[in-house]
């Protein structure tokens with residue numbers, strides 16, 4: 001088991017709308033996330049993963065229930081408290097282009113992180129050194145990026161830049177919401193390796209949100225399986241994925257394509273030839 005409980009949800013619930021349009025997106029979930037662990041929240045589209053992530057980030061208020069951060073009830077009742085909280089918890093989203101102002105150049109995006117750290121007083125050369133270091137962590141060249149706009153970068157480069165941002169901010173907790181779903185398989189492996197390296201070097205806790213149970217098995221220590229707003233199964237990745245108990249978990253696992261079966265052409269008969 002990893003360190004202390006850093007984030008905890010108690011009876012966490014989010015209801016959207018009312019009457020006939022009421023949707024219980026997150027339904028009385030309870031969980032504990034420990035310092036330094038990678039935990040995945042796995043479920044199909046609409047199961048409530050993103051709503052849960054937004055509540056953890058403080059972007060949505062729970063309808064019911066509480067979030068505890070480092071053992072204390074989280075208080076983000078003022079903008080100042082929210083900004084303080086966001087020094088500890090940051091996110092990478094599915095679509096990196098939508099998360100930032102596309103009219104800001106790349107160096108503005110990185111300089112903002114230095115400002116958020118409270119290091120705005122540093123001389124310009126030192127800021128460039130920090131930004132260059134962050135870019136090289138994700139195999140990007142800072143010199144080639146200055147004066148570029150986000151839309152001039154590929155999806156994979158932009159997602160790596162988002163990781164460079166996290167490298168600069170060094171939050172305690174990173175929420176990664178399907179960060180590899182919009183990029184090719186090769187860039188996906190690179191992004192995942194970078195996230196794991198970040199976890200090892202910075203000791204970050206990572207909450208990985210995905211519909212892909214195979215990916216969750218590859219990256220996580222613990223997993224939470226979500227179905228229609230509820231956590232239906234949880235435990236270590238090995239335990240949940242190798243010996244699943246809940247029918248929903250079993251179905252998610254059976255949906256993972258088995259490459260050897262899919263490509264076994266020896267059994268195919270070409271009757272038309």
Ligand SMILES: Nc1ncnc2c1ncn2[C@@H]1O[C@H](COP(=O)(O)OP(=O)(O)OP(=O)(O)O)[C@@H](O)[C@H]1O
Pocket residue numbers: 016017023024025043044045046047048049050051052211
């Ligand atoms: N702002 C909103 N207003 C009304 N309903 C919402 C809102 N946001 C989410 N929902 C509903 O809440 C449920 C859970 O949505 P959520 O986006 O959290 O699921 P998800 O598991 O993240 O899905 P996906 O993988 O497709 O992003 C869905 O039924 C969705 O339609």
